[in-house]
Structures are given as C-alpha cells and as structure tokens.
Amino acid sequence: MNKEIEGEAALRKLIETKDKKIWDMNLEIGKMTAELVNLRGAQRTVEKLSAEKKDLETALANALAEDHRQKEADELMMKKLERIQELEAINESHQELNGNLRREITVLEQEKLELHIDNKKLARQVEDQVDRARKAGL
Secondary structure (H helix, E strand, C coil), X not given: CHHHHHXXXXXXXXXXXXXXXXXXXXXXXXXXXXXXXXXXXXXXXXXXXXXXXHHHHHHHHHHHHHHHHHHHHHHHHHHHHHHHHHHHHHHHHHHHHHHHHHHXXXXXXXXXXXXXXXXXXXXXXXXXXXXXXXXXXX
16 A cells, blocks of 8 residues: 555656646747747738838839939020020120111111212202203303
8 A cells, every 4th residue: 555655646746747847838838929929020010111111212212213303304404594595695696786787777878868869969960060061052
C-alpha cells in the first residue's frame, strides 16, 4: 500500500508538473498571440505607410513634372516678352523714321508748290515780254 501511495504521489507530482507546463505553455501561447496581433497590426501599418509613400512619391513626381512644364512655359513667356520688346523698339524706330519722312515730303510738296507758282509767274513774264515784243513789232 505504501507503494500505491508512493505511486499515487508520484503520479500527482507528475500531473502537477504537466499542469504547470501546460499553464506555462498557455501563458507563452497568450504572449505569442498578443505579439502576433501586434505584428499583424504593425504589418497593416507598414502596408498603409508603404501605400502612402507610393502616393507621395507619385505626387512628388507629378509636382516635379508640373514644375518642369511651368519652367518651360515661363521660359517661353520670357522669350515672347523679349521679342515683344524688340518689336516695340523696331516700331518706335519706324515711327520716328516715318515722321521724318513725312516732314521731308511736306517740305518737298511745299517746294513743288513754290516751283509751280514760280513757273506760272515766269510763264506770265515770258507771255508779257512776247506780247510787248509783238506790239513793238518784232
């Protein structure tokens, strides 16, 4: 009977040891489950951040492309403005030249009128002299 009691005690001891191991394993499983939940949450966060990073990289690339297009548009606008300034300078020069030519034309027209008047006077004088010469018998 002693052996039976010893056997039962040993069996109880073994059961207690196994129960303790099961308890410890359940605690470890609980910790691992909590860590797994945390890791899955972290994985979702990393995936979300990766997607956001990709969106931001795309937005940055688009912004840089837009900036490049804007720079090209600005350069084109500057070239057009420079050309406008050149054309305005040419226009101003032409207006000045045109004004000078108009003044010269006015002077020449005045000289023409004066010459026409002088020609008429000379023609009258010649006519008068011819008339006098005829009357004088020439």
